[in-house]
Structure formats: structure tokens, C-alpha cells
Amino acid sequence: MDRIDAMRAFVTVVTEGSFTRAADRLALSPQLVSKYVAQLEQHLGLRLLNRTTRKIHLTEAGIRYHERAQQVLNDIDDMESQLGDLHTQAQGLLRISAPVSFAIRHMAPLLSDFQNAHPSVGIDLQLNDRKVDIVEEGFDIALRIGRLKSSSLIAKKIAPIRLVMCASPGYLAQHGTPRRPEDLSNHRYLRYSYMEQGGGEVLNRWLHRGGQHRHSDMTSNNGDVLVAAAITGAGIVLQPTFISGQAIQEGKLQIILPEYEPEPMALYAVFAHRQLMASKVRYFVDFIGGYFGDPPYWDRFNC
Known part of the structure; x- marks a missing residue:
């Protein structure tokens, strides 16, 4: 036998x-x-x-x-x-889970460049802001944003994720520019559904004062929607610069309360704990590690 x-x-x-x-x-x-x-x-x-x-x-x-x-x-x-x-290139189908807004804005060039470098690798990219179980759901890699808790998975930091509070110049001209966190209670706030994943203690205390959504005229589980609404003058938004950075650079949004900016989070590549990795996973992790730059290109604006 x-x-x-x-x-x-x-x-x-x-x-x-x-x-x-x-x-x-x-x-x-x-x-x-x-x-x-x-x-x-x-x-x-x-x-x-x-x-x-x-x-x-x-x-x-x-x-x-x-x-x-x-x-x-x-x-x-x-x-x-x-x-x-040792004698073959990376090959096979690479299944990736990634956050919706980040993937739509920043992953198409990355994946194209990766496949140009490794043409034998196919890509199956699934967009989901839910934290997937990469083992149970059959993913090779998950990209996650936040402050990761300890687990049996391996996580490699890819880039810092900066959170800024901002509003359109028109909104600030009409309603005034907050100078202190307590001023936020008098403003309309565009609330991200998963704000508990990050935000800064001082700002969160005033944005969630009394456990109520004060002047919370809009709530969404998608940051792109909230940033687009902020550009039109709908209120104040707290979002990562990989979404808001272009609008800030173009003058459509203005950063407020910069001295209270939350501690940066990070973008991580997460994969199953294995002593030995398949070549497609190892090559992708190495490739994405330096792809976005230091600082990442979406943070290269004057503010």
C-alpha cells in the first residue's frame, strides 16, 4: 500500500x-x-x-x-x-479579495503590470468590504485596511493609510470652518458605516457625541459616495486619502482639523500561514510591496 x-x-x-x-x-x-x-x-x-x-x-x-x-x-x-x-515562473490562478473603493481606484494598473511581469498567472479579483475567510472561501490573498488583530494568518504591510477630515470650500464658506473638535457637533457629517474600524479618539468622541448621529445627514458603507457628496457641499467627511486625495489636490476638498488627524492605519496583504508559499502568492506579495511608493502616490499633495 x-x-x-x-x-x-x-x-x-x-x-x-x-x-x-x-x-x-x-x-x-x-x-x-x-x-x-x-x-x-x-x-x-x-x-x-x-x-x-x-x-x-x-x-x-x-x-x-x-x-x-x-x-x-x-x-x-x-x-x-x-x-x-526553482525552475519555473509563477503560474496558476491567483484569487484575491480586496476592498471595493481601493480596488476600483488603485488595483487595475497593479494587476496589469503584475501580469505583464508574470504572464502565466491568471487573476480572479473579488471586491468586498467584508472581512472574508480566505481559507474557507478559497482566496490566496486578501488585501485589508485597518489595524489588524493577531491571528493565524500572515500579514505584510504594504502602505500606510492616512485618514483626513475634509469638506468642500463652498460648505466651509457657508457653515464655517471647525477650529476645535467640539465645533463638529454643529456641522453635517457624512458618516461611514464602518467608522469603528478607525477614526481617532478625539474626533470620534465629537462625531458620536451622546451616542447619537448628530446632524448625520448621510450614512453609507462606501467611501467614494461620501467623498462625492462632500465635494457637492453635503457636509464633512472623514475618509482615507486614497479616496479623497485627488479631490484635495484639485482644490475640491479642504482638510480641516489637521492637528487632530488620526494615527495612520495600513494596507496589508494577508495570506494563509504556510511554511512554504506557492510561487504565485510569493511573487505577488513581493510585487505589491513596493508598488505604491513611499509615501504612496495618493498622498503626494500639498496640504
Whole structure:
């Protein structure tokens, strides 16, 4: 019995939920897959699966063995991928999750340049401001903005993310320019739904004073909408400069209360914790690391 083949057959049966589907995935006959699992159980002296006519169920021993066997197979696949990278370019489909506004504004040139450098890599970019589970949902990399909490994932800082409070010159001429945080309570505020992800304690205390949305004439889960509304004079907005920077540079928005600017957050590339990475992931992480510049190009304006 080839123990690796038997182990792979067992793990695939558990993943697919049946011997027939596992056989299709492995391009083997159901009889051979069943034989591999039976030989594995005989070798271990333990029953790993309870079989019925309709379903399979893991035994307690099967649960423990499946977890360790999956890790062993992952390590083998990663080792072979690492060795293959010594003489091959990055290749395969790279699945990326990224925040909506950042991706729309800044990722098209990046992905185009990356594929020009690595033409054997396909890109599947999914935009979502929700924090995806990259392992469960099958992503290779997720780009995330904020202050990351500790986890089993690996995170590489890509660029600082600066938050500024701003409003249109027309709005400020009509309603006055706030000089202190407490002045914000007298202004219309364009509120981002996920403000708890960052914002600065002093500003947040006044923007959320009393637990109420004072003069909060607009709320949205999309920063581009709020910045566009601020440009038209709808109110004051607190947004990252990768969204508001161009409007600030063009004079359509004016930064207010700069001395109370929140501590910068960061853009991170997050990927699963593996001792060995597939070449497509490693090349992309290295590529994006220096792509946006220092400071990033969206922060190169006078203010």
C-alpha cells in the first residue's frame, strides 16, 4: 500500500462526502478509492469511517487522523511547489479579495503590470468590504485596511493609510470652518458605516457625541459616495486619502482639523500561514510591496 495515496484518498472522501465523488476528483475508480481507505484502516488498526448507503461519518479516530493527514498532504504539496519554483515562473490562478473603493481606484494598473511581469498567472479579483475567510472561501490573498488583530494568518504591510477630515470650500464658506473638535457637533457629517474600524479618539468622541448621529445627514458603507457628496457641499467627511486625495489636490476638498488627524492605519496583504508559499502568492506579495511608493502616490499633495 502506498500510504500517501491512501491518505489522499481518505482525505478526498471526507472532503467530497462520498467515495464516488472522491473517485471522480482523483480520476480513480470508486473500487480503488474504497480499497485505499480499507487498507489504511487495516494498517492503522482503527475504523476511520462509518459507512451507510447514503452518507459517511467520521469516527473519533477519523476526525483526529483527518486533521493531521490534511496538514501532511498540504506540506507535501507546498514542498513540491517550492521545488518546482526553482525552475519555473509563477503560474496558476491567483484569487484575491480586496476592498471595493481601493480596488476600483488603485488595483487595475497593479494587476496589469503584475501580469505583464508574470504572464502565466491568471487573476480572479473579488471586491468586498467584508472581512472574508480566505481559507474557507478559497482566496490566496486578501488585501485589508485597518489595524489588524493577531491571528493565524500572515500579514505584510504594504502602505500606510492616512485618514483626513475634509469638506468642500463652498460648505466651509457657508457653515464655517471647525477650529476645535467640539465645533463638529454643529456641522453635517457624512458618516461611514464602518467608522469603528478607525477614526481617532478625539474626533470620534465629537462625531458620536451622546451616542447619537448628530446632524448625520448621510450614512453609507462606501467611501467614494461620501467623498462625492462632500465635494457637492453635503457636509464633512472623514475618509482615507486614497479616496479623497485627488479631490484635495484639485482644490475640491479642504482638510480641516489637521492637528487632530488620526494615527495612520495600513494596507496589508494577508495570506494563509504556510511554511512554504506557492510561487504565485510569493511573487505577488513581493510585487505589491513596493508598488505604491513611499509615501504612496495618493498622498503626494500639498496640504
